[in-house]
Amino acid sequence: MNIPVDYEILRLIWWLFLGILLIGFAIMDGFDLGAATLLRTVARTDNERRQVLNAIGPVWEGNQVWLILGGGAIFAAWPAVYATAFSGFYIAMFLVLATLILRPVGFEYRNKIADPRWRTSWDWALFAGGLVPSLVFGVAIGNLLQGVPFRIDTDMRVLYEGSGLFELLNPFGLLCGLVSLAMLTGHGAVFVALKTVGPVADRARLAGALFPLLHVLLFTLAGLWIAKGLPGYALVGAVAHDGPSNPLVKEVAIVPGQWLKNYEAWPLLKIAPIAGLAGSILTAVLVVVKRPGLAFVTSAAAIFGTIATVGVSMFPFLMPSSIEPKASLTIWDSSSSQLTLFVMLCATLLFLPIVLAYTAFVFRVLRGKMTAEAIEANSTHLY
Template sequence: MFDYTILKLVWWLLVGVLLVGFAIMDGHDMGVGTLLPFIGRSDEERRVVINTVGPHWDGNQVWFITGGGAIFAAWPLVYATAFSGFYWAMLAVLWALFFRPVGFDYRSKIHDPRWRRTWDWGLFIGGAVPPLIFGVAFGNLLQGVPYHFDAYMVSTYTGSFWALLNPFALLAGVVSSAMVTMHGAAYLAHRTQGVLQQRAVRATGWAALAMCVTFVAAGLWVGKLDGYRIASAIESAAVADPTAKAVVREAGAWLANYARVPALWMLPVLAVAGALSGVWLQRLGRTLAAFVATSLSMTGVIGTAGASMFPFIMPSSSMPAHSLTVWDSVSSQLTLTIMLCATVVFMPLVIGYTSWAYRVMRGKVTVEYVKANEHSAY
C-alpha cells in the first residue's frame, strides 16, 4: 500500500490529527469545567453550564483514548519512555480526571449546597489540571527529557518530577491552560444566553489575550533554546533503532524547519489570528463561527509545536543520540499498515456519530430548561 517511509510520515500526521481532535473535542468541556465555579454564580446557573457539556463529555473522551492507543501502537518506544519519565505527571492527570465522571453523575443527586459546591470544584480540578500538565509536558519535550537506552533497548529516566516544573515548561502550561479555557468559554457563549453568555464572552476575551501573550513569549523563548538536529544520514526506511544516529544540540535549531519551509509560519499566525478572530466574531454575535475560530487557533498552537520539533518526537537531553524521532521509534511496517486500514474505516464513524450527537443536542441551555428537567438534566 505505502512504503515504510511514507507510513512513518502518515502516522506522524495522524497522531497529530488525534491530538488536535482531542484538544478541540475534549478541550472545550475541560475549559467549561475550568470556568464552572466562576461563570455560574448560582446553583441553577452552574447546572446550565454543566448541561452544555454533560451529554457529550464522555463521548469526547474517545479522542483521548484513541490518541493514547495510537501512540502505544504506532510509537511503542515513545509510549514506554514517556510513561516512565512522566509517570507521576500522568498519574496526576488520571487522578484529576477521576473527578469528571463522578462529578457529572453525582453533583445533582443531593440537594445540599455544600455537596454541590464540592463537586463543582471537583469538576474544576478535572478540567483545569490535565491541560496544565499536558502543556508542561510539551514544554519539557522542547527542552529535552533526561533518559537513555541500554543494550536491551530499555529506557532509563534520570530526571525527577520536580525538575519537570521548570520556568519554560510552566510557561507552556499556561499557554495550554489559557488555550483550553478560551475554547471552553467560546463553547459556553454559543450554548448559553443572557448573563451567562455575557460572562462567557468576557472570559473568552481574557483567555484569548492570555493565550496570545504567553504563546508569543514562549515562541521567542524557543528561539533561544538549544534545539536538536540529526547530524548523520537518515535511514528513513530502516528498522527502528533510536541509537543508530548522531544528534547535536544547537541554539535556534527548533526554528530550522521554518527557515526551510516558510509556509510553516502560517501555523503560529493561525494560532494568534484564530484566537483574536474568535473574540471579534463573538462581539458580532456569531458564536458558532467564534467556536470554529478558537478550534483553528488550537490547531495552530499544536501544529506550531509539531512543526518545530519534526522529526523529533521525544528528544533526550542526557543522551541526544538516543532521541526518539519519526524515523526510529515506530512499529513495524505491517503494524502501521493494519492500523492505517482500521483508521480509514473507523475514523469516519467516530466523526459521523459525534457530528450526529452534537446536531441532536444543539441549541441553547437555559435556567428554565434545568428547572423543568430537575431529574433528567445534570
C-alpha cells in the same frame, strides 16, 4: 508479505495521524475542560452552574474518545515513545488521570443531593478536573521541547533519570502549561457562550474575549523564548528513513535555534503559528460582536495552529533526550514495524470516518441552548 506502502511513507502518515488525533482531542475535549475550569467563574448560582454542566454534559464523555484514540495511536504506532513518556511523566500522568476520574463522578453525583455543601464540593472537583489536565498537558509539551532526561542501553531498555514531577515544573514548562490553559479555557468559554443564554452567556463572552488574548500573549512569549534561548535538536549525517527502529544508530546535536530551522527550510509551514495567533485574535473579536458560532471555529483554528506549531518545530523528533541526545526518539527510528503500521492504517481509514460521522450526528441532535427554564422544568433528569 508485500506491503503496498513504503515504510518511510507509513511513518510520515502516522506522524500526521498522531497530530490529527491530538488536535482532535484538544478541540473536542478541550472545550469541556475549559468549561469546567470556568464553572465557578461564569456561573454564580446553582441553576447557572447546572446550565454549564448540562451544556457539556451530553457530549463530554464522547469527546473522551479522542484521548483514547490518541493514547492508543502512540501505544501501537510509537511504542518506544509511549514507554518513555509514561516512565518520565508517570506522576504527571497519574495526576491527570486522578483529576479526570473526578469528572464522571462529579457529573453523576452532584445533583443527587440538594445540600449546597455537597454540590459545592463537586463543583471544585469538576474545576480541578478541567484545570489540572489543561495545565499538565502544556507542561509536558514544554518539557518535550527542552528534552527529557532518559537513556537507552544496549538492550534497548529506557532508563529515565529525572527527579519527578517538580523537575517538570520548570519555568519554560510552566509557561507552556499556561499557554495550554489559556487556550483551552478560552475555547470552553466560547462553547459556553454558544450554548447558554442570559448572565451565564454574558460572563462567558467576557472570558471568551480575555483568554484568547492571554493565549496570544503567552504563545508569543514562548515563541520568543525558543527563538532567543532554547536550543533544539538536529540529526547529524545521513538517516535511513526506512531503516529499523533503533534510536542508537544515529547522531544528534543540540543546536541553538534549531526548532525554527524547519520554517526556514519550508516557509509555507509558518501558517501554523500564524493560525495559532490569528485564530485567537479573531475569536476575541467574534465573541465581542456576539458571533459565538464563528468564534468556536476560529478558536479551533487557534488550537490547530498552536499544536501544529509544536509538531512542525520538532519534526522529525518525537521525544528528544537531554542527557543522551543520540537516544532521542524520532519518527524514523521509534515506530512499530511496517506491517503493524499498515494494518493500523487500514483500520483507521475504516473507523475514523465512523467516529467523525457519529460525533457530527450527536452534535446535530443536541443543538440548541441550555436555559434556566429548562433546568427548572427537568430538575431531576438533568445534571
